Amino acid sequence: MAGITDPRPPLPEWIRECYDLLCSHADPPDNGKAAVQVIEYDDATDVLLSDSELALEQRDVEYALTRLLERGYFYEVEGELRVTSPEEQC
Template identity: 75%
Template sequence: MARVTDPRPPLPEWVLECYDRLCTQACRPDHGEDSVPLSDYDDATDMLAADAELALEQRDVEHALTRLLERGYFYEVEDELRVTSPEGQC
């Protein structure tokens, strides 16, 4: 997540909207309270590409996920995307 002293510009609103959608999907009630919210990378790309409200092309989805990973909103373990700071998202 971008810190206050981060010289990089903030992420675009549409990328943050992708993050919110993925967090909502990852924070399922069937996971235990101590589990880290996660999503399979392929499932995440499919879900974002299929979201009619976002209306993103495949390249846009891949760009959003790359930016979110680079900024630390998610981290990747094998093919899973895990939420870095789940306490504020679930």
């Protein structure tokens, strides 16, 4: 999400790969409970840990999710990670 005017350094490629993977596993908007893509936090952790291409350890997963939340790629509501701008990112 870092744009040309964003003073923050871009996320590392491996964290952007985590984001793309999580978006591909997120539930689509249902116009009821959530109008955005949603993935449970625990499911997101499981998805990232089980991906053989990323080959992440628990600490890596926690770091990636923290960075994605801090940078605004997701926001958390009651244990769910919600995509902030699905039309732009996923």
